[in-house]
Amino acid sequence: MALDITKIGLCCALLIASTQLCFAAERNDIKSCYDYARVDPKTASSVPQRHLFVAIDGTFSPDINIKKLVHQKVHLFLQPGDKVTIINFSAYVEDFYTNILFTGKLDTDIANRDDVSKKLLRKFDHCMSQQGAYVKRRVDSSIISSFKKDDVNVPKTEILSNLSQVIAPIIAADNDGRRLLLLVSDMVENSDVTSFYASNSLKTIAPEQEIAKVTKANMLSNFNQADIYVLGAGWITSDTKGYRGGDKMLPLKQFWSQYFDQSNAKLKAFGQPVLMVDM
Numbered sequence: 001m002a003l004d005i006t007k008i009g010l011c012c013a014l015l016i017a018s019t020q021l022c023f024a025a026e027r028n029d030i031k032s033c034y035d036y037a038r039v040d041p042k043t044a045s046s047v048p049q050r051h052l053f054v055a056i057d058g059t060f061s062p063d064i065n066i067k068k069l070v071h072q073k074v075h076l077f078l079q080p081g082d083k084v085t086i087i088n089f090s091a092y093v094e095d096f097y098t099n100i101l102f103t104g105k106l107d108t109d110i111a112n113r114d115d116v117s118k119k120l121l122r123k124f125d126h127c128m129s130q131q132g133a134y135v136k137r138r139v140d141s142s143i144i145s146s147f148k149k150d151d152v153n154v155p156k157t158e159i160l161s162n163l164s165q166v167i168a169p170i171i172a173a174d175n176d177g178r179r180l181l182l183l184v185s186d187m188v189e190n191s192d193v194t195s196f197y198a199s200n201s202l203k204t205i206a207p208e209q210e211i212a213k214v215t216k217a218n219m220l221s222n223f224n225q226a227d228i229y230v231l232g233a234g235w236i237t238s239d240t241k242g243y244r245g246g247d248k249m250l251p252l253k254q255f256w257s258q259y260f261d262q263s264n265a266k267l268k269a270f271g272q273p274v275l276m277v278d279m
Contacts, residue, residue: 030104030135033127037120045111047081049177052279053226054139055167056146057185058090059157062235066273070143070184070231075136077180077279081108084135086142087170089162098166101142106135146184157190160214160259164221168263172224179226180279181265186235187256193217196252202234204248207255214259223265230256230267231275 034041085103188196234244253270260267269277
C-alpha cells in the first residue's frame with residue numbers, strides 16, 4: 001500500500017510541535033550573563049515583559065530588500081529583557097515542517113551595581129557587551145535559513161494549519177507580558193482547506209465565505225491576545241501571474257483581520273508587502 005507523504009509529514013509536524021510546546025517556555029538559547037558572572041539574578045533590573053515571535057513561511061521567497069527588512073524590524077525591536085523566538089513553517093511534506101530555530105531571553109542590567117563587587121561587574125559587563133551581538137547573529141542566521149531556496153519546490157502553502165495547530169499554541173503558552181507575532185509570508189493560502197489562487201494568480205476572495213471554510217475545518221485558534229504584524233503580503237514572484245491590485249488585496253487583508261480577530265489576536269499592521277510601521 002502506498003504511503004501518503006503529506007499525512008506522514010503532518011503527523012511528524014504535529015509531534016514535533018507538541019514536543020516543542022512542552023519545553024519552549026523553559027528553553028533558552030541565550031547564555032545568561034548572571035550565570036556566567038555568578039551574580040544573583042534577583043539583582044536584575046525589571047522591565048515590561050515582551051516576547052517577539054518571528055514566524056517565517058518556508059514557501060516564501062521574496063527579494064533581498066524584503067529579506068533585509070525582516071532583519072531590520074527584529075533588530076530595531078529587541079531590547080534588554082525581551083524574549084525572541086524564530087519559527088520556520090512550511091507545507092506538511094517530507095523534510096518540511098514547523099520548527100523553532102532559536103529562542104531565548106536577553107538579560108537586563110543589574111539594578112543596583114553598588115551591591116556587586118567590581119570583579120564580578122567586569123565579568124558581567126564583558127558578557128553583556130557580547131550578548132547583544134550574539135543574539136543578532138543567531139537571529140540573522142535563523143532568518144536566512146528560513147526562506148525558501150530557489151531550487152526547492154513546495155506545492156502547497158499551509159499557512160492556516162500552521163498558525164492554528166502549531167504557532168498559536170506556542171504563543172498562547174507564554175502568559176507573561178506582551179506577545180507579538182511578526183508573520184513573514186505572502187499570506188496566500190493554498191491547501192486542502194481553501195486556495196486563494198486561480199489560474200496561478202491571486203483571486204478576489206470573499207472573506208466571509210473563506211472564514212466559514214476555516215471555521216468548518218476547525219482552523220481558528222487562540223493567540224492569547226497577541227499583536228500581529230504581517231510582512232510580505234501579496235508578494236508577486238516570477239512564477240505567478242497577474243497584477244495584485246486593491247480589488248484583490250483588500251479582501252485578503254479583510255480575511256486575515258477577521259481570522260485573527262476570531263482567534264483572539266489583533267492584526268496591527270498588514271505589510272503589502274512592506275511593513276511601514278514599527279512593532
